[in-house]
Amino acid sequence: MANIILVGAQWGDEGKGKIIDVLTEQADIVVRSQGGNNAGHTVYLGSKKYVLHLVPSGILRKRKVCVIGNGVVIDPISLVGEIEGLRKLGIRMGSNLLISETAHLVFPYHRELDAQREVLKGKNKIGTTKRGIGPAYGDKAARTGLRMLDLIKPDSFAEKLKLKIRDNNEILKAFGAKPLQYKKVLESYAEAGAKLKPFVGNTVVFLHEACMARRNILFEGAQGTFLDLDHGTYPYVTSSNTTAGGACTGSGVPPHHMDRVLGVMKAYTTRVGEGPFPTENAELGDFLHGLGREFGATTGRARRCGWFDAVATAHATMVNGIDELAVTNVDGLDTLDVVRVCVAYRWRGNRLDRVPADLEILNECEPVFVEFPGWKTDTSKARRWKDLPAKARAYLNAIAELTGSSLSIVSVGPAREQTLFL
Ligand code: IMP
Numbered sequence: 001m002a003n004i005i006l007v008g009a010q011w012g013d014e015g016k017g018k019i020i021d022v023l024t025e026q027a028d029i030v031v032r033s034q035g036g037n038n039a040g041h042t043v044y045l046g047s048k049k050y051v052l053h054l055v056p057s058g059i060l061r062k063r064k065v066c067v068i069g070n071g072v073v074i075d076p077i078s079l080v081g082e083i084e085g086l087r088k089l090g091i092r093m094g095s096n097l098l099i100s101e102t103a104h105l106v107f108p109y110h111r112e113l114d115a116q117r118e119v120l121k122g123k124n125k126i127g128t129t130k131r132g133i134g135p136a137y138g139d140k141a142a143r144t145g146l147r148m149l150d151l152i153k154p155d156s157f158a159e160k161l162k163l164k165i166r167d168n169n170e171i172l173k174a175f176g177a178k179p180l181q182y183k184k185v186l187e188s189y190a191e192a193g194a195k196l197k198p199f200v201g202n203t204v205v206f207l208h209e210a211c212m213a214r215r216n217i218l219f220e221g222a223q224g225t226f227l228d229l230d231h232g233t234y235p236y237v238t239s240s241n242t243t244a245g246g247a248c249t250g251s252g253v254p255p256h257h258m259d260r261v262l263g264v265m266k267a268y269t270t271r272v273g274e275g276p277f278p279t280e281n282a283e284l285g286d287f288l289h290g291l292g293r294e295f296g297a298t299t300g301r302a303r304r305c306g307w308f309d310a311v312a313t314a315h316a317t318m319v320n321g322i323d324e325l326a327v328t329n330v331d332g333l334d335t336l337d338v339v340r341v342c343v344a345y346r347w348r349g350n351r352l353d354r355v356p357a358d359l360e361i362l363n364e365c366e367p368v369f370v371e372f373p374g375w376k377t378d379t380s381k382a383r384r385w386k387d388l389p390a391k392a393r394a395y396l397n398a399i400a401e402l403t404g405s406s407l408s409i410v411s412v413g414p415a416r417e418q419t420l421f422l
Helices: 016-026 076-088 108-124 133-141 154-174 182-199 203-212 245-249 282-290 310-320 390-403
Strands: 004-008 029-032 041-045 048-052 065-068 097-100 217-220 260-266 269-271 304-306 324-328 338-347 350-352 366-373 406-411 419-421
Touching (some): 004 016, 004 310, 016 217, 016 260, 016 419, 076 182, 097 203, 108 154, 260 390, 310 390, 324 390, 366 390, 390 406
Parallel strands (some): 004 260, 029 217, 065 097
Antiparallel strands (some): 269 304
């Protein structure tokens, strides 16, 4: 299989969880390299639904090693809950999970600060998942964060946590929020630390040795290109590098060991949280929500929906170096008469072929659409490319071409067998 970086080519929720699960069959190791429990990957196995937040979805297959890399921010309580939940579902949790000792930790004060900052922003709020992701990465960048290494050393951890709670309680007080009780936090974190300790190790060396042994590694991206801290619609982004480069820094595997980049995108576009969304269309949103689709896996929020934006996905190809594409949720469009694709933006009478970085411009952009006839056929039973109606194939070929990459996977439903390889 080689080493593959899988990234979201839109605003997250592209259906990556399912594609990761399908590709994991050929992988030996699956790595998460950024983000935290703001992510939610949904995988269906038979009638069972699994929503994973921190643990790579490779965990659902036997004989795969899952790695939570150094670039991830870990809420230990949430991770323990996820591990215990997986155990209850009959999944073995042992040497198949390795957690980086240098991954940073998320604390209750991060979550509280996340919430308070959103309140302070008022109508300019980001619409975060309130999982404390931004403040945790903020501490990492400010070099004041605590890491897994700290959590698994109970004596020194107690001292370090005391200082952190003291400092952060001052900030919480200034926000008018309730201060945290050191003893309570320590108790829950010490317990989580003891449970996580057997999984903690040097993931950088482990992955280096795996590369030397030519084992196949899948780097599973969380969120999507336009939520990237550097390349997204800042400040309406998450706080990590969700683009392909993040897989290297967040795992310690250097670029020359990466073989291919797979971009995952929906056959239309969705976004959760605030921020610009040029092709947003309330009618399409009502239609998809009416089908019971497009509710967030982490927060349950109804996702904003819009037509496929090829200006955006072409940008994603550029910043990620996407070699091949997986298009998901094709079946969501099955009953429409007409399907639209945005091929350029119009801004004050000018045609723009690139995504402008200036949000004042992006917010004023009107999409320039090309229309495709709907295929009006149930695609969910297709198992091969040639099973798809010609109009659906024409649409998929067009969006791949506009995105500037080649189509390799099409997904027509949540189940593993609803995956078409080209
Ligand atoms: P945060 O990552 O919780 O700080 O949220 C920042 C922005 O990223 C908000 O718009 C969230 O809705 C969005 N976001 C974070 N994680 C995900 C995800 O896994 N899928 C889609 N959007 C996400």
